[in-house]
Amino acid sequence: MNNIPVVIVCGGQGTRMRGSTTQKKELVEVGGKPIIWHVMRIFSTYSCSKFVLTLGYGADQIRRYFMEYEWMTRNMTLQIGNNSNGLSPQQFEKMVGHPPWEVSLIDTGLHTEKAGRILKVADYLNEDRFFVAYGDDVSDVNLQSLIDFHRSHGKLATITAVQINLQYGVVDADENGRVTGFQERPKLPYWINGGFMLFEREVLDIIRDNNFQDLETEVLPHLANSENLMIYRHAGFWQSMNTMKDTMTLERIWQDNPPWKVWED
Numbered sequence: 001m002n003n004i005p006v007v008i009v010c011g012g013q014g015t016r017m018r019g020s021t022t023q024k025k026e027l028v029e030v031g032g033k034p035i036i037w038h039v040m041r042i043f044s045t046y047s048c049s050k051f052v053l054t055l056g057y058g059a060d061q062i063r064r065y066f067m068e069y070e071w072m073t074r075n076m077t078l079q080i081g082n083n084s085n086g087l088s089p090q091q092f093e094k095m096v097g098h099p100p101w102e103v104s105l106i107d108t109g110l111h112t113e114k115a116g117r118i119l120k121v122a123d124y125l126n127e128d129r130f131f132v133a134y135g136d137d138v139s140d141v142n143l144q145s146l147i148d149f150h151r152s153h154g155k156l157a158t159i160t161a162v163q164i165n166l167q168y169g170v171v172d173a174d175e176n177g178r179v180t181g182f183q184e185r186p187k188l189p190y191w192i193n194g195g196f197m198l199f200e201r202e203v204l205d206i207i208r209d210n211n212f213q214d215l216e217t218e219v220l221p222h223l224a225n226s227e228n229l230m231i232y233r234h235a236g237f238w239q240s241m242n243t244m245k246d247t248m249t250l251e252r253i254w255q256d257n258p259p260w261k262v263w264e265d
Contacts, residue, residue, distance in 0.1 A: 003050075003127050004147070004198075006043050009114050009215075010036060010135035011056025024058035026135035027065055028247055031254040034065065035241050036135040038260065044099040045263040046143040048131065051101060052124045054108040054117035063105050073098075097265055114215035119207045132197040132215075138250070138260040139238040141196050146232050150198045153230050157203060157223050161231035162194035162238040163187050191231060193220070194238045 010026045026036040040051055055062055104124050108117040118132060129150075141160050150158040170183040193216065203219070212218040223229035237259035241247055253259075 004048055004129060004131060005050040005052055005125050005127060006040075006048050006131040006133060007052045007054060007118055007121060007125070008036065008039065008133050008135045009054050009117055010062060011054050011059070011108055011110075011112065011117055013057045024061040025241070027058075027061055028241065030241075030247065030250045031258070035138065035247075035250070036062075038138050039133055039135055040101065041263045042138065042260060043131065043133070043143065044101065047099075048143070049099060049101055050104075052104045052106060052121045053135075054112075054121055055105055056108055056110050056112060056117065059105075059107055066103055066105060113213040115207050115219045116213045118215070119204060122204045122208075125201065125204070127201070129198060129200050132195075132199060134195040134240070136241040137195045137238065138241075139194060139196060139234065140236045140259040140262055141194075141232075141234045141238070143196070146196065147198060149232050150230070155223075155230050156200045156206075156228040157220075158198045158230045158232050159220070160194045160196035160234050160238075161191040162234050163189070163191055164238075191233065194234065194240075196234075 010024075012025075027034040029035070030038060036053075043051070053062060104121070106121050106124065108120040112120065139160070139162070146158065146160060165185040165187050167185065170186055171179060172181040172183065173179050203223070206212070206222065207219060210218070210222065212222070220229060239246065239250060239253075239260075241250060250258075254261075
């Protein structure tokens with residue numbers, strides 16, 4: 001799997017997080033690390049080490065985070081005040097337990113839709129297939145099982161489908177209005193797109209030939225209509241981070257026993 005590039009779509013404005021933070025949504029921290037870092041660690045656990053980030057809104061923040069990544073995460077020794085040329089040499093210590101990453105930071109436009117962003121990074125996708133992920137969804141999905149399933153059906157695309165819980169409790173009552181019970185946030189019977197998508201390279205041609213811009217309303221329906229889209233049903237943990245409430249939920253889970261932490265420290 002180490003040859004499969006991972007496109008992380010992270011150019012949106014994150015409007016539902018507005019007013020709660022000035023940070024780019026993908027950089028909001030859980031357990032002291034940005035949520036996009038968690039997403040990348042999930043993939044790199046399965047030997048995916050090539051990441052292509054589609055930048056747009058807040059690109060400067062994401063660029064700065066990765067440009068300063070080594071400085072902010074490694075132990076180091078600085079030599080200060082004893083260099084005649086004005087430079088300060090530094091010695092980095094080995095980053096223990098961190099897999100090697102190749103991270104491409106690509107400007108795909110401020111208002112570009114997701115499919116348009118994916119197409120704009122096509123030159124960085126040189127393999128037969130590629131993953132597409134959102135920069136704010138975490139899961140304990142088994143990516144090896146996902147790719148095995150994708151290879152088995154021979155279609156052009158597979159999306160990871162998950163079931164979510166209703167955010168409210170449900171009152172059960174008979175026809176006369178007599179309450180018979182309560183269900184606290186029951187799981188809905190529907191399957192939704194949980195990200196962690198796998199595409200064959202031909203999908204790039206479909207986006208280009210049809211001038212598609214939106215992933216969810218144009219590309220995926222087109223693939224479904226041509227019988228080229230499958231879902232991989234994941235019954236385990238999945239959580240998106242769209243609001244500050246979601247952030248607090250993930251932080252609480254992280255402090256307990258985070259199911260999406262499939263990597264070793």
